[in-house]
Amino acid sequence: MTHFSISPLQPRCGAAPRQGWAALPPAPSVPSQGRGAARFRVGRFATLLLLLLPGCSGNWGWYVVDPTTASGQTNLMFLLGGLWNTILLSLTAILISVVLGLAIALPGLSANPWLRGINRVYVETVRAVPLLVLILWVYYGLPVVADIAIGVFWAGVIALALSDSAFQAEIFRAGIQSVARGQIEAARSISLSYVDTMRYVILPQAIRRILPALGNQFVFVLKMSSLVSVIGMQELTRRANELVVTEYRPLEIYTVLVLEYLALILLVSWGVRRLEKRMRSDERE
Amino acid sequence: MTDLGAPIIEMEGVGKRFGDFAALSEVSLSVAQGEKIVVCGPSGSGKSTLIRCINRLEAHDSGTITVRGIALSDRTAAQIRREVGMVFQQFNLFPHLTVLENLTLGPIRTRRLPRAEAEAAACTLLERVRIPEQAEKYPSQLSGGQQQRVGIARSLAMEPEILLFDEPTSALDPEMIAEVLEVMEELAASGMTMIVVTHEMGFARRVADRMVFMDRGRKVEEAPPELFFTEPRSDRCRTFLAQILGH
Numbered sequence: 001m002t003h004f005s006i007s008p009l010q011p012r013c014g015a016a017p018r019q020g021w022a023a024l025p026p027a028p029s030v031p032s033q034g035r036g037a038a039r040f041r042v043g044r045f046a047t048l049l050l051l052l053l054p055g056c057s058g059n060w061g062w063y064v065v066d067p068t069t070a071s072g073q074t075n076l077m078f079l080l081g082g083l084w085n086t087i088l089l090s091l092t093a094i095l096i097s098v099v100l101g102l103a104i105a106l107p108g109l110s111a112n113p114w115l116r117g118i119n120r121v122y123v124e125t126v127r128a129v130p131l132l133v134l135i136l137w138v139y140y141g142l143p144v145v146a147d148i149a150i151g152v153f154w155a156g157v158i159a160l161a162l163s164d165s166a167f168q169a170e171i172f173r174a175g176i177q178s179v180a181r182g183q184i185e186a187a188r189s190i191s192l193s194y195v196d197t198m199r200y201v202i203l204p205q206a207i208r209r210i211l212p213a214l215g216n217q218f219v220f221v222l223k224m225s226s227l228v229s230v231i232g233m234q235e236l237t238r239r240a241n242e243l244v245v246t247e248y249r250p251l252e253i254y255t256v257l258v259l260e261y262l263a264l265i266l267l268v269s270w271g272v273r274r275l276e277k278r279m280r281s282d283e284r285e
Numbered sequence: 286m287t288d289l290g291a292p293i294i295e296m297e298g299v300g301k302r303f304g305d306f307a308a309l310s311e312v313s314l315s316v317a318q319g320e321k322i323v324v325c326g327p328s329g330s331g332k333s334t335l336i337r338c339i340n341r342l343e344a345h346d347s348g349t350i351t352v353r354g355i356a357l358s359d360r361t362a363a364q365i366r367r368e369v370g371m372v373f374q375q376f377n378l379f380p381h382l383t384v385l386e387n388l389t390l391g392p393i394r395t396r397r398l399p400r401a402e403a404e405a406a407a408c409t410l411l412e413r414v415r416i417p418e419q420a421e422k423y424p425s426q427l428s429g430g431q432q433q434r435v436g437i438a439r440s441l442a443m444e445p446e447i448l449l450f451d452e453p454t455s456a457l458d459p460e461m462i463a464e465v466l467e468v469m470e471e472l473a474a475s476g477m478t479m480i481v482v483t484h485e486m487g488f489a490r491r492v493a494d495r496m497v498f499m500d501r502g503r504k505v506e507e508a509p510p511e512l513f514f515t516e517p518r519s520d521r522c523r524t525f526l527a528q529i530l531g532h
Contacts, residue, residue, distance in 0.1 A: 180377075182377035185342050185371075185373070186377035188340075188342060189340060189370065189371035189373075189440070190366075190390065190395065190440070190443055191363055191366040191367045191395040191443065192390070192394055192395060193394075193395070196394045196395075200382075200390055200394065201379055204381050205380065
């Protein structure tokens, strides 16, 4: 991309007026409007970030993660080795928490005050426990209470899923309540059962509406999965911590860690936006 | 007029309260198989509540409702709803499903019809309400009149014995009212038992076997249309008719 900077007419981004371009001979890899421009912007942003960073201090040691050297490569691979666990941990937790959240939300919408009570107590209790505390309790406390053996992975999944399920329940409740009352009545008038009404009428409409909120929760879980490092789960943050202890280069290693999470979360946001667009295109209200 | 058979709906002393407000008090009504009843009255008079009690969208607090010999309760509600269709003022179509899917959902899920059979029946119904070409569209792509005809077809897909109409034309633009009423009149001619809450008095005159006038939760007047429109007995009914026919 460096050859662009030679031209004084070079626009800052793909959104620049096209007139200026028309006068120039076509450049070999002109970033087009739209997707290309977005990639161009992200690339520039990342380059800028990396160029600015060493300027902050003369004491950087990028060699620890330099992909051109053997030791840098080893270190990078070690850091990236946590990626799969972070993804697997977050995905498993979010899937469980969505199902759990829905199961908790439904009694909250019941006419029965006891069922609503169960929902309230669950949401308020779980929401009140800090995630880190919950992770520690599930890992060290639950095996004693329930007399079971529990690994770091499942302790992390349980804690993340429990913690997130309270929020998921509230999201589902709001989403289901946003579907017009007439929809339930229409479903009843054609004699649909409660389960069929939820499955075919209410939830398909509710989920479209809460998709942005569900996306937010996924990002939340992805970030909170870093806390599972405290019980020794070999995910991104744990790997970074371990490398810092041996290499003693926290600034560089944690910067790589930040970028790893950034990349993951940008990917998720992009995926959720695409899903939203696809659902909106066949939503007719 | 229709040849009247045995009673298919019996309401006796039915009451319904919303908090302190008595939406229905001591309403009794007997409807014969194939009969067409038009219910009218000022807003808040309980006419919608009356028909919503018949398929238990509202649960009545007192009295008894018997549909085809079965006493209506929470336990029998699902069974009775299979016999009683409902057409709503706001159509209440499922916006995320196509017209065809709107029509086949009930038959497939509750009547356990195979999909192909349900779709064939749905297409026949769409022809009957004169919109066979809209089968693959979504409700929002249709006009109000077309949506309400889909609403009627959706109820008919359950092959009900009785159809309830809750102000089916009140949410429609004037030029679309006729196309819906036309379908309803054809339905009436086919022998369907119908209870219609409406202010369309022309329709009532043409179709009703009996008129019911409600006010403040009570059934104030019940008469065949020729008597109802010419010699209303109560003052309230007379005032109401003067207002509604006067403009």
